[in-house]
Amino acid sequence: MGNVALKGIDSDTKAVPRSRAFTARLEEFRLDDTSKTGRDAALPRARGEGRHPSQRILFATPEIADFVKVGGLGDVSSALPRALAAHHDIRILMPAYREVRNSALNIRRVGHLPAHAELPACELGEMTCADGMVIYVLLCPELYERDGGPYGTGPGGYGSGGWEDNDIRFARLSLAAAQIAAGQAGLDWQPQLLHLNDWTCGLAPAYLEWMGRQVPSVFTIHNLAYQGLFDRSRCTALGIPDSAFHIEGVEYYGRLSFMKAGIVYASHVTTVSATYAQEITTPEFGCGLEGLLCCKAQQGRLSGIPNGIDDSWDPRTDAHLVQAFSSNDWRGKRANADYVRHRFGLAPSAGPLFAMVSRMVHQKGVDLVIDAAPSIVQAGGQLVFIGSGERRVEEQLDRLAERYPGAVAAYIGFDEYEARCIYAGSDFLLMPSRFEPCGLSQMYAQRFGSLPIAHRTGGLADTIEDGVTGFLFEGANLASFMLAIQQAFSVYHSTELFYAMRRAAMTGRYHWRQSIAPYTQLYRRICNEAGVEVRQAG
Ligand SMILES: Nc1ncnc2c1ncn2[C@@H]1O[C@H](COP(=O)(O)OP(=O)(O)O[C@H]2O[C@H](CO)[C@@H](O)[C@H](O)[C@H]2O)[C@@H](O)[C@H]1O
Structure with a gap:
């Protein structure tokens, strides 16, 4: 275990970043100014941006935080369609899990959705949420009503421990999207465009192609590392x-890839940050699909549109918190820390x-945090982990907590309530992800005044201002990570600077409203290319 000493942390302020730009940028936040911390004050309101073309869009997803959330895709599927609903007739499609x-x-x-090959016929249900959002659900108990997560019984669900029939389960979801788009579901509503998410929906544009139907589609990659690979005999x-x-x-490479199907057959591919969109065209991040993604980029068919966060993430009003707080008054933040x-x-x-606060998997660099923990504790810091994932990592976290009672705590599990209290109560969020398509945790942390310490990659690079709203380090290795942690300690002990950074972090403009225009332009473009008539919203 690498134990890099944090020398002279208490008195050494040399490690505090003090570039001219940094000082100037932070100067704005030295004294509190509530007009700055009023969130999104300068953002246009959803309906105030003028007229947008309005399309009928089906947004297909395997999870949605309203019912089932494994990670960030659940949050996105709940918030993005709602943000877009002010401008488009958008409806959601997902499996009818037990929840x-x-x-x-x-x-x-x-x-009613007809059978195809070994994909069973199923009924289509419709639910209307309190806010009017319409969700179509695939009623197929033998595929979706099970004890366990949406992807399997394994913790975190994405990778190991997946359901054995996941090929059928998610081909069925993909086919349902295609059948609805092709007008084969008996609905009185037909989308003009499909918005598909991750490998679980990847076969949808392919089925449309094989049906000979031309329906424009956007395929969004939330994580290229999970590809939905199956034996070719399953075709x-x-x-x-x-x-x-x-x-x-x-x-x-001799296997069937749902992810590749989405990339090949969709009209346009997006991912969830500009930096990750560029990274996945390289061998280091492309998971073997970099050649194909490079071609898409050259054709103008790959773009990065960043995620946002929704209004429920507000420390002034979040009912999950022990005490509300704002950047005017840190007492509430302290109350959450005490809790x-x-x-x-x-x-x-x-x-x-x-x-x-994370899925505890290799991607997230939890091993680096485990290695850094002894030094953090030695320097007077404390650590709290919440998450579940790879069994081996969970056991390491338990052992770490046993070794440092009172200084390290590990909660193995998924709990939205505790996660929000931890964002609110912590001073720093550790996110040394090896890659990060966008990342929501660092945005939530900033909004709640917890400064992220993160690897400069993907969406982390795009949403954290180094030395202003958090700390970014180059290269996912322990030495760089420790240097950033050292800086964080120094800032912590320089109270005025620390509060200025907190205030800067809390003003971050990461609302979904920022994503409406780029998605709308994209939808319009691919509809125009496909000759789909788009009416102007009133
Ligand atoms: N134990 C726990 N208890 C409660 N809540 C927990 C939790 N562990 C994690 N969470 C929550 O799960 C979400 C994680 O979202 P992220 O976007 O940060 O990562 P994830 O890898 O899941 O998402 C993938 O998809 C999203 C969406 O596009 C991309 O942002 C990201 O980069 C990509 O890896 C956050 O809402 C977090 O608070």
């Missing part, structure tokens, strides 16, 4: 023609509280 069936919302049967069961199993189709220390068995302390 959906058990929800208080009434499900009306509105359509027949999934109704994939032999003629599509080649290098320019669904074939990926977190008490709740997770940490000792009272005047030192900084570091947090990690």
